[in-house]
Amino acid sequence: MADLDQRTHPTTTTGPHHSSGCVTVHETHSAYVMLLGSVAYKMKKPVQNDFLDFSTVDSRWRALDREYTLNARFAPDVYLGIAELTDPEGAPPEPLLKMRRLPESRKLSALARSGADVTEELVAIARIVARVHKFSAHENTIDRAGTREALRGRWAANIRELRALPRPIIDPAVIDEIDERSARYLAGRGSLFDLRVAQERTVDGHGDLLADDIFCMPDGPRILDCLDFDDDLRYLDGLDDICCLAMDLEYLGRLDAARFVVDTYLEAACDAPPRSLVDHYIAYRATVRAKVACIRALQGCATSTADAVAHARLALMHLEAATVTTTLVGGLPGTGKSTVAAEYAARTGAVVLSSDVVRKELAGLDPSEPRHSEVGEGLYSASVTDHTYAELLRRARGLVAAGRSVVFDATWTDPSMRERARLLSTLAHSTSIEIECVVPASTSLQRIATRRSSVSDATRQVYEAMTRSRAPWPTAQKVSCAGTVSESVEAALAVRSAAVRRSGDSRR
Structure with a gap:
């Protein structure tokens, strides 16, 4: 039986050695999260595609080490270090990210679905994100990610991956319209993106702010699971970052919370973008989630086809709203x-x-x-x-x-x-x-x-x-x-x- 070993990495933790127990496993398109007692262990899947490569043990080790470092910016008391899953039969040990386990009932997604008043939590979340953005480095590599050309490239990559799926999950005509509307917005808004870059609105942010990865604890929110596998996707306009969460809250049926978290972030960040840019970024984020849902559907997840279609519909709605x-x-x-x-x-x-x-x-x-x-x-x-x-x-x-x-x-x-x-x-x-x-x-x-x-x-x-x-x-x-x-x-x-x-x- 495989065991958890914590002996071989400089950032190794010193927690207990687990050889048995009741384990609950959650799965995403790129990882497994194992819940065991008071801790959680994250293991990367050996997957490879256009936007990530976890195909080798070394690549998974580097990815988890990077994830540990980057997430400490948002929740330093949750990320505890790197452990290993060893195999008594001699297979190479598998790296695991060890985390403090947080109660499922305090997920922002659970609170949002229940209709709970999350005003105070959203204020704290928006301020944490704005603070991380404020202290972000600003260098050429980061600034380039905020240009119109960089965003156009990210849109193109997502559209290309949607069209390349082995079987269509989303109506190709819908993908075409998403492509056309997003490209048209970018084509006419050159000075807008130039201004955003000049104002240093491009940051090293979270990159994948989702309600399922935010825990609203009594002493404040813990924001987990930032995008670690591709710096170019984590370098982005700060507005894009918070719009990911707004998109997710709206998808969960909380349009009120979606609008509130954006407005609160903009106030904290002293930012005043045009509303069309807010809608454009929400549409971009919905398209990304549609692509992820398509991948999950092809992996056999029964609910992901409906998720993909609904996210594509949300993207189109916001692209219409973004029309200048x-x-x-x-x-x-x-x-x-x-x-x-x-x-x-x-x-x-x-x-x-x-x-x-x-x-x-x-x-x-x-x-x-x-x-x-x-x-x-x-x-x-x-x-x-x-x-x-x-x-x-x-x-x-x-x-x-x-x-x-x-x-x-x-x-x-x-x-x-x-x-x-x-x-x-x-x-x-x-x-x-x-x-x-x-x-x-x-x-x-x-x-x-x-x-x-x-x-x-x-x-x-x-x-x-x-x-x-x-x-x-x-x-x-x-x-x-x-x-x-x-x-x-x-x-x-x-x-x-x-x-x-x-x-x-x-x-x-």
């Missing part, structure tokens, strides 16, 4: 477009760019200061209008490259201006949405006559002149703004949802 959009909210004066644009932006996390505001800013005026001009003259001449729209597009270009969606609040009566906005969206790999707010003429005129404290200088004469000169807008979806604001905004959001869904299918 440029929305033209237009229409004649008095149609309610500014009100709809503001609420639409608030609901989607977008930035509003208003032609009325920008026009006056360019003239050095307070946006709320009235400035009436004859139609087509002064502040509303063709040249000023062209300059205003050019500035709107210039500002939008920087925002979408930084991962921020934009809502243009303007009349958009000129087809050439609309085409320039579409071109910007295409070049920025964002989704263009066009909404025309419409109401009966009598409603518009009544609103113009009774309007107070508005940045708009539109009058009845302006409305009538624009009505005569406006060109048809066949590419816009018309939204009636004659009812309540809520009804108009919901209609506009429905237009957006349909456009975002279509953007993920290149065949449409």
